[in-house]
Amino acid sequence: MSAKIRMNTEYRNKFYNRIKDVFEKEETQEQQAFLQAREDFNDRQQKVFNLAKIVVERSYPTEDVATLRKFKKKYGDPCDVVAKDKCFYFAHNEDVDDEGEKTETKSHFDFGLFGNVNGTEYSSDDTEHFAHAYFREELKEKGCNPDIIAQQSGKDSNPHKTKHVDMCNKALGKSGGNDDGIGMTKYFNDSFYADVIGTSYCRSRAIACTKDEYNIFLAWRSAKAKVVTTHQTWINSIMKQCDQLKIGLKAYRYLSEGIELASELGIKVDEAELIKTNSTGLTIYNPTNLANMIKGMKNKEQTREQKIYERMKYEKESVN
Numbered sequence: 516m517s518a519k520i521r522m523n524t525e526y527r528n529k530f531y532n533r534i535k536d537v538f539e540k541e542e543t544q545e546q547q548a549f550l551q552a553r554e555d556f557n558d559r560q561q562k563v564f565n566l567a568k569i570v571v572e573r574s575y576p577t578e579d580v581a582t583l584r585k586f587k588k589k590y591g592d593p594c595d596v597v598a599k600d601k602c603f604y605f606a607h608n609e610d611v612d613d614e615g616e617k618t619e620t621k622s623h624f625d626f627g628l629f630g631n632v633n634g635t636e637y638s639s640d641d642t643e644h645f646a647h648a649y650f651r652e653e654l655k656e657k658g659c660n661p662d663i664i665a666q667q668s669g670k671d672s673n674p675h676k677t678k679h680v681d682m683c684n685k686a687l688g689k690s691g692g693n694d695d696g697i698g699m700t701k702y703f704n705d706s707f708y709a710d711v712i713g714t715s716y717c718r719s720r721a722i723a724c725t726k727d728e729y730n731i732f733l734a735w736r737s738a739k740a741k742v743v744t745t746h747q748t749w750i751n752s753i754m755k756q757c758d759q760l761k762i763g764l765k766a767y768r769y770l771s772e773g774i775e776l777a778s779e780l781g782i783k784v785d786e787a788e789l790i791k792t793n794s795t796g797l798t799i800y801n802p803t804n805l806a807n808m809i810k811g812m813k814n815k816e817q818t819r820e821q822k823i824y825e826r827m828k829y830e831k832e833s834v835n
């Protein structure tokens with residue numbers, strides 16, 4: 516029956532969304548690298564914050580914090596100089612310059628969900644990218660698109676991107692310029708506060724640490740950045756496959772071609788359900804060839820012999 520049913524925009528969109536969903540759930544190397552990066556970050560986060568808290572308390576001893584809080588209770592606002600923070604400038608003086616003089620090495624480290632991944636205290640796409648990738652599954656369940664920043668990488672700001680970024684931020688509980696937030700943001704941040712003395716911004720108070728401690732903080736921040744880069748690589752791989760999928764589906768004239776493509780990709784499509792809910796393309800985009808092309812774009816584990824076989828099969832079918 517499907518051989519006589521003409522393809523239309525509705526059917527193309529159904530095929531596209533069904534196949535794209537499968538692409539996102541496949542266990543490719545790119546997907547596994549992202550999941551591993553996120554797990555590695557989780558393993559470091561609490562441990563490194565515990566070290567950060569030790570470093571902070573060396574500069575701001577807990578007994579001094581308790582005394583100042585007692586003074587605040589007694590004297591009020593003039594003694595309101597203790598605050599909780601989750602971002603810190605850490606600095607060490609163990610390096611020397613060309614003349615043998617000690618130099619200060621410092622950077623900003625933010626343990627919040629929307630904290631930076633590159634040492635600057637200012638917000639950027641990467642800060643939101645990390646938050647969206649970290650809670651990707653939860654955001655998908657809420658009907659958000661946590662991949663939007665990766666999908667729009669390299670493009671100018673536009674209403675489509677802004678709309679989906681705002682939806683993700685709202686779902687996470689980020690509120691305006693205050694990234695303490697509510698919901699998932701607050702849940703994440705609450706475990707990573709330490710008491711500091713002083714009412715000025717964190718940039719004005721570099722907290723002393725050793726070089727070894729500083730390097731641990733750098734490695735933690737690199738692990739956080741890797742969540743962003745591996746997520747970007749994974750989404751790029753999906754987008755490349757989807758680009759080819761769009762071209763092929765646009766060239767198909769009959770529903771049967773879409774069903775054949777899905778079948779070649781190992782995806783079961785119910786023809787009756789498709790219908791109920793409801794000029795010939797280049798040779799390379801016939802269902803078998805397109806399926807083989809897309810399969811070849813997946814970075815799955817294959818032996819050398821398997822790769823050679825798939826390539827020879829693809830070239831033979833392209834000629835035919």
